[in-house]
Amino acid sequence: MERVNSTLLTEFILTGIPHPLRLRTFLFMFFLFVYILTQLGNLLILITVWVDPQLHARPMYIFLGVLSIIDMGISSIIVPRLIMNFTVGIKPIPFGGCAAQLYFYHFLGSTQCFLYTLMAYDRYLAICQPLRYPVLMNAKLSTMLVAGAWLAGSIHGTIQVILTFRLPYCGPNQVNYFFCDIPAVLRLACADTAVNEMVTFVDIGVVVASCFSLILLSYVQIIRAILRIQTADGRRRAFSTCGAHVTVVTVYYVPCAFIYLRPETNSPLDGAAALFPTAITPFLNPLIYTLRNQDVKLALKRLIRGP
Template sequence: MERGNYTLLTEFILTGIPYPLKLRTFLFVFFLLIYILTQLGNLLILLTVWADPQLHARPMYIFLGILSIIDMGISSIIVPRLMMTFTLGIKPIPFGGCVAQLYFYHFLGSTQCFLYTLMAYDRYLAICRPLHYPVLMTTKLSFLLVAGAWVAGSFHGALQAILTFRLPYCGSNQVDYFFCDIPAVLRLACADTTINELVTFVDIGVVVASCFSLILLSYVQIIQAILRIRTADGRRRAFSTCGAHITVVTVYYVPCAFIYLQPETNSPLGGAAALFPTAITPFLNPLIYTLRNQEVKLALKRLVCSSQKSSGTAPSP
C-alpha cells in the first residue's frame, strides 16, 4: 500500500452519542449500572447452568451458558469505552485498540447470531421430533456445533477487520460513533471504500439473512407442532420454552438489520439502534431467560436453597 504525502493516523477519538451536558453524570452512572448488572446477571445464568445437573447436560442450556459468555464479552468490549465518553477530557483509543474492538465485536456478534440459530434448531428438534431428540441432539454434538459457531464467528470478525483496516487513514481522527464499527471508521479512510461497503453489506447481509431465515423456518414448524397439541397446558409449556428465545432474537436482529443493511446515512438513530446489541440486549438476556423460562427459575430456586442449606440458613417462608 502506497502512503502518499499524508500522515497515517495512530489513534482515534470516539465522539460517543449525542447527549445534553447536564446529563453527563447521570449517563455515566446509568451505563455503569447497566454494565455491572449485565456482568452479574450473565454470570448468575452461567453459574446456574453449570451448577444444576438438570441443566448443564442439556444442549439448550449449554447454548444458554455460551450466550451468557458472549454477552459478557460484548458488554466488556463496548460499554466501558462508552462510559469514558461521559468523562471530562479527550481519551483517544489507539489504532490497535480500534482494530481489536472492531474485530472482537464482529467476532462475538456473529457467533451470537449463529448461536441463536442453533438454539432455534434445538427447540425445533425438541418440540417437532421429541422421540428422536436425544439421538439427534447429543451433548457431544452440541459442543461441536458451538465450536463451529466460534470458528465461523472468528473468521467473520477477522475478514471485517482486515478489510476495514487495509485502507489508509489520515486527516480527521474523530470517529462519529461510540465504538469502532465499520460504517463509522470507513468514513475516515483516505481511499475508495466502495468495495468495503459492498463486501460488508453482502457478508453481514448473508449472515443475518441466512440465520434469520433458518430461525424463522424453525419457528414456523414449531408453531405448527404446538397448535397440534390438544391440551392447553401442553401448548403453554411448549410456548414457554420458546418465548424467551423469540424475544431475544427480535431484540437482537431488528437493530442489527437497521444498522448494517440500510443505505449509508449518518443518522443519530443508527447510534441509538447500536446501543441495543452492544449494551441493552446483553443486559436484558438474563432477565428474559429468568422471567420467561420456567426451568431456569426452578434451577435458580434450587441453587438458592442449596446455598442456604450449606451456610446453615433456613430459607424464608
Template sequence: MERINYTVLTEFILTGVPHPPRLRTFLFVFFLLIYILTQLGNALILITVCADTQLHARPMYIFLGALSVIDMGISTIIVPRLMMNFTPGIKPIPFGGCVAQLYFYHFLGSSQCFLYTTMAYDRYLAICQPLRYPVLMSAKLSILLVAGAWVAGSIHGAIQAILTFRLPYCGPNQVDYFFCDIPAVLKLACADTTVNELVTFVDIGVVVASCFSLILLSYIYIIRAILRIRTADGRRRAFSTCGAHVTIVTVYYVPCAFIYLRPDSHSILDGAAALFPTAITPFLNPLIYTLRNQEVKLALRRMVGSQSTKSEV
C-alpha cells in the same frame, strides 16, 4: 507519477452518544449499572448452568451458557469505553485498540447470530421431534455446534477487520460513533471505500439474512406443531419454551438490520439502534431467560438452598 504522502493515524477519537451536558453524570451512572448488572446476571446464569447437574448436560442450557459468555464479552468491549465519553476530557482510543474493538465486536456478534440459529434448531427438534430429540441433539453435538459458531464468528470478525483496516487512514481521526464500527470508521479512510461497503453489505447481509431465514423457517414448523397439540396447557408450555428466544432474536436482529443493511445512511438513529445489540440485549438476556424459564429458576433455588444448608452446617 506524483507520490502522495500519508500521515498514518495512531489513534481515533470516539464522539460517543449525543447527549445534553447536564445528563452526563446520569448517563455515566446508568450505563455503569447496566454494565454491572449485565456481568452479574450472565455470570449467575453461567454458574447455575455449570453447577446444576440437571442443566449442564442438556443442550438448551449449554447454548444458554455460551450465550452468557458472549453477552459478557460484548458488554465488556463496548460499555466501559462508552462510559468514558460521559467523563470530562478527550480520551482517544489507540489505533490497535480500535482494530481490536471492531474485530471482537463482529467476532462475538456473528457468533451470537449463529448461536441464535442453533438455539432455534434445538427448539425445533425438541418440539417437532420430541421422541428422537435425545438422539438428534446430544450434549456432545451441542458443544460442537457452539464451537462451530465461535470459529465461524472469528473468521467473520477477521475478514471485517482486515478489510476495514487495510485502507489508509490519514486524518481526520474523529469517529462519529461511540465505538469503532465499520460504517463509522470507513468514513475516515483516505481511499475509495466502495468495495468495502459492498463487501460489508453482502457479507453481513448474507449472515443476518441466512440466520434469520433459518430461524423463521424453524418457527414456522414449531408453530404448526404447537397448533396440533390438543390441550391448551400443552400449547402454553410449548410456547413458553420458545418465548424467550423469540423476544431476544427480535431485539437483536431488528437493530442490526437497521444499522448494516442501509450502507448509505448516516442517521443519528444508527447510534441509538446500536445500543441494543451492544448494551441493552446483553443486559436483557439473563432477565428474560430467568423470568420465563421455570427450570432455571428452580436451579437457582436449588443452588441457593444448598448454599444455605452448607452455611448452617
C-alpha cells in the same frame, strides 16, 4: 480538517453518544449500572447452568451458558469505553485498540447470530421430534455445533477487520460513534471505500439473512407442531419454552438490520440502534431467560437454597 496523505493516524477519538452536558453524570451512572448488572446477571446464569446437573446436561442450557459468555464479552468490549465518554477530557483510542474492538465485536456478534440459530434448531427438534431428540441433539453434537459457531464468528470478524484496516487513514481522526464499527470508521478512510461497503453489506447480509431465515423456518415448523397439541396446557408449555428465544432474537436482529442492511446514511438513530446489540440486549438476556424460563427459575432457587 484537510486530509494529510503523508501522515497516517495512530489513534482515533470516539465522540460517543450526543447528550446534554447536564445529563453527563446521569448517563455515566446509568451505563455503569447497566454494565455491572449485565456482568452479574450473565455470570449468575452461567454459574447456574454449570453447577445444576439438571441444566448442564441439556443442550438448550449449554447454548444458554455460551450466550451468557458472549453477552459478557460484547458488553465488556463496548460499554466501558462508552462510559469513559461521559467523563471530562478527550480519551483517544489507539489504532490497534480500535481494530481490536471492531474485530471482537463482529467476532462475538456473528457468533451470537449463529448461536441463536442453533437454539432455534434445538427447540425445533425438542418440539417437533421429541422422541428422537436425545439422539439428534446430544452433548457431543451440541459441543461441535458451538465450536463451529465460534470458528465461523472468528472468520467473519477477521474478514471485516482486514478489509476495514487495510485502507489508509490519514485524518481527520474523529469517529462520530461510541465505538469502532465499520460504517463509522470507513468514513475516515483516505481511499475509495466502495468495495469495502459492498463486501460488508454482502458478508453481514449473508450472515444475518441466512441465520434469520433458518430461525424463521424452525419456528414455522414449531408453531405447526404446537397447534397440533390437543391440550391448552401443553400448547402453553411448548410456547413458553420458545418465548424467551423469540424475544431476544427480535431485540437483536431488528437493530442489526437497521444499522448494516440499508443504504449508507449518517443518521443519529444509528447510535441509538447500536445500543441494543451492544448494551441493552446483553443486559436483558438474563432477565428474559430467568423470568420466562421455569427450569432456570427452579435451578436458581436450588442454587440459592444450597444442598
